[in-house]
Amino acid sequence: MRFLIGLLLLAGSTCWSRADELTPLAKRGEALAKKMCADCHAVGRTDLSPHVGAPPFRALDRRLDIDNFMQRLRGGLTSGHPDMLTFRFTPQDARAFIAYLRSVQGP
Numbered sequence: 001m002r003f004l005i006g007l008l009l010l011a012g013s014t015c016w017s018r019a020d021e022l023t024p025l026a027k028r029g030e031a032l033a034k035k036m037c038a039d040c041h042a043v044g045r046t047d048l049s050p051h052v053g054a055p056p057f058r059a060l061d062r063r064l065d066i067d068n069f070m071q072r073l074r075g076g077l078t079s080g081h082p083d084m085l086t087f088r089f090t091p092q093d094a095r096a097f098i099a100y101l102r103s104v105q106g107p
Contacts, residue, residue: 032097043056073098
């Protein structure tokens with residue numbers, strides 16, 4: 001019985017770690033998010049935004065359509081907030097960034 005319980009716990013932890021793994025594309029997006037956005041935004045699943053009012057990336061799907069957001073990234077992302085810089089992403093970087101955003105969206 002102990003063996004069975006241990007096996008189930010091991011299998012569960014293996015499945016959990018696989019769910020947290022990022023694809024190479026999402027890893028590239030994570031690097032972009034950390035480099036370009038983490039000074040103001042919470043870019044991970046649990047961190048807090050350093051800048052008051054900057055939405056955490058894990059909740060962006062509640063504020064915008066992530067698929068349409070890719071077009072904004074490619075066209076030049078701007079915000080009405082004076083502290084936000086303008087960013088323009090290459091098509092490859094936009095896909096990577098969106099892949100990462102999808103990976104951190106909350107339940």
